[in-house]
Amino acid sequence: MIRAQTGPTLLAEAACHDARALTDGGQIAYIVLDGQTYTLRITRAGKLILTK
Numbered sequence: 001m002i003r004a005q006t007g008p009t010l011l012a013e014a015a016c017h018d019a020r021a022l023t024d025g026g027q028i029a030y031i032v033l034d035g036q037t038y039t040l041r042i043t044r045a046g047k048l049i050l051t052k
Contacts, residue, residue: 019048 019042022029029040031050041049 023042027042031038031040039051043049
């Protein structure tokens with residue numbers, strides 16, 4: 001879990017997932033949200049691309 005803070009005030013709390021774990025060591029993972037499938041891809045440069 002990631003907690004972003006500015007001074008003593010907690011701003012956000014979110015789940016944290018390793019992209020390489022999501023892709024199971026590969027370069028592509030499929031993520032489903034409300035019946036829509038998205039593709040998460042790790043590029044050769046190590047960047048993430050999320051497409052519908």
